[in-house]
Amino acid sequence: MTAATEVSRRDFLKAGVVAGGLVLAVRLPITPRMFPEFTHAGTPLAPNVFVQVGSDGVVTIWVSRSEMGQGVRTALPMILADELEADWSTIRIEQADSDPKYGDQGTGGSDSVSSMWAPLRKAGAQAREMLVAAGARRWGVAPESCRAEKGTVIHVPTGRQLNYGALASEAAALPVPENPRLKGPTEFRLIGTSAPRLDTPSKVDGSAGYGLDVRVAGMLYATLARCPVIGGTMQGYDPAAAKAIPGVRDVVPVSNGVAVIAENTWAAIQGRRVLECRWDEGPASRLDSETISRMMRDRARLAGALARNDGDPRAALRRAARVVEAEYEVPFLAHAPMEPMNCVADVRVDRCEIWAPTQVPGSAVMEVAARLKLAPEKVTLHVTLLGGGFGRRLLSDYVVEAAEVSRAANAPVKLAWSREDDIQHGWFRPVSFHRLSGGLDAKGRPLVWTHRIVAPSIVGQRRPQAIRNGFDSQAVEGAANIPYGFPNLLVDYCLLSTPVPVSWWRSVYTSQNVFANECFMDELAHAAGKDPVAFRRELLSDAPRERAVLDLAAAKAGWGSPLPRGRGRGIALHHFWSDAIVAEVAEVSVKPGEGVRVHRVVCAVDCGTAVNPDGVAAQIESGVVYGLSAALKGAITIKAGRVEQSNFHDYPVLRIGEMPVIETYLVPSTEAPMGVGEPGTPPIAPAVANALFAATGTRVRKLPIRA
Secondary structure: OOOOOOOOOOOOOEEEEEOOEEEEEEOOOOOOOOOHHHOOOOOOOOOEEEEEEOOOOOEEEEEOOOOOOOOHHHHHHHHHHHHHOOOHHHEEEEEOOOOHHHOOOOOOOOOHHHHHHHHHHHHHHHHHHHHHHHHHHHHOOOHHHEEEEOOEEEEOOOOEEEEHHHHHHHHHOOOOOOOOOOOOHHHOOOOOOOOOOOOHHHHHHOOOOEHHHOOOOOOEEEEEEOOOOOOOEEEEEEOHHHHOOOOEEEEEEEOOEEEEEEOOHHHHHHHHHHOEEEEEOOHHHHOOHHHHHHHHHHHOOOOOEEEEEEOOHHHHHHHOOEEEEEEEEEOEEOOOOOOOOEEEEEEOOOOEEEEEOOOOHHHHHHHHHHHHOOOHHHEEEEEOEOOOOOOHHHOOHHHHHHHHHHHHHOOOEEEEOOHHHHHHOOOEEOOEEEEEEEEEOOOOOEEEEEEEEEEOOHHHHHOHHHOEOOEOHHHHOOOOOOOOOOOEEEEEEEEOOOOOOEOOOOOOOHHHHHHHHHHHHHHHHHHHOOOHHHHHHHHOOOOHHHHHHHHHHHHHHOOOOOOOOOEEEEEEEEEOOOOOEEEEEEEEEEEOOOEEEEEEEEEEEEOOOOOOHHHHHHHHHHHHHHHHHHHHOOOEOEEOOEEOOOOOOOOOOOOHHHOOEEEEEEOOOOOOOOOOOOOOOOOHHHHHHHHHHHHHOOOOOEOOOOO
């Protein structure tokens, strides 16, 4: 049990009676994860209610992580319910509002299930033992003669039964056991089964509540006019034409531009369309994508901050019988979730209430409180369902904007971004440039690997003080920890400064670094005259988990078997920071007039215990589709300081008819769960690129792929 998930005796603070039932509360320690700025740092923790067993037998579980399609509202209850031995049909879920007592409520880094695995199991086991003890007391028998099963306590010798609801109040009066017995993997009844998603019915019947669904009494609607140039500022505006639009109530300046406030969203959009604004475009008005590309190449000529330096790479390159070199480049990317940014805020004199689809409720509360000059406890935030996140909703700009507009309107306001707002004024996955060199001996054995990365720093833009000596540890994820056993290895990072706002995007820098790694690995294998899988296997002799995943993917894909004429196979492997390992094999063809077609993707995954295997497969498939959209179509380009793309006509995503067959195979494991929301994304672009080389003999070194 790690420091992030350990729950000590002092952490379990109370069990009590609420509405005639048992409520178990647990204190979770605050531990910064990948995104330490999103925690309630310095705030004391109160008990965090995980589970309530009502006198009616209904088990209510509070979920403190955001649901954006990844399935935490099902996976987390499954963990607790299994140890509790609850009847799955009695499970109800509640979304927790933002509250410091929950500790870190940030949803990112693919760690919701892995970080909650231990505390949820312990909470469930404690509640189970308390209910069994209550049943034993009722019957006057030893607890050891009783067992729990599907929401019922059973006295084994006599077969007598009592359901949890009948025992909940008595159980609440008992002491909380310090070290309950946890189930062994063979005893799991829910964990490891493909349970239907608990939130599916509400999404099917339309009752599910997303941010855009929120309505409150007296609510107005707003859109913002923002400077079209990155970093530009407002010089002035004339509200007359906008105010002449029927339904427009007011036009007010806010920090990020000018808000048009109206009786409905359509009137607000029409008002913004005719609003006359004067902008100071600033120095970024001279920026374009070609300039940024040149900047990266120029920066790559100079050494960067060392991320890893094993052996003597420079000497190894000098003595290599053959040296292979290649350069790779990837563009900025938008997140483009299906639900654009939106938020409802109701700001009063001394308080603020917010309804937001956010990945970071705690951070959003702190930012709003700072902007409004309120104490954080005066800001209430209700977390809605998220129509996709992919990292975009780790930023709280749209939440702060809504609060500012509500304060100016003196009324509750729903701020809605258009798709054009979302793409042109978002925060983007960084652009990057990669220069790699590899050396082989006379027998084709790999001697050395060097990888220079040039990219903007996400952390550096948000917290410049966190970057020391030009090094950003996040920027080298997937490169510094490359799983292959090169005797000589050098990875360095060159920080690139641009005004383009950058942020975390599904799998962050690994989506770029793994593309360069796995494409270059194929280039080295080709130079050595070896099969790409065999070449990788040699370098994974000290990495049995990675080797097993690679072998599984190759076997299930039929690696080496004949393909239809014009098709090729490519493979890629990645060990994600969540400790999950994914290998993917893509089957690809290119036809004149049709471009690149991906026919089949085979994924092998080692993610520890798969709490809900169907959910794991769905996440891997989602990661593949998201990565394929980026690899084949995605690019944000800059011209005159402006984002050129605006909607799905020029920032396209994969369509249903372009979808490949995806097969997912899980490595059986009894280890703790490892996050799977992101690991499926990094390998797909290099797998496709390598398959294209197998099919056509042409290397892909720049994304998106152009046939």
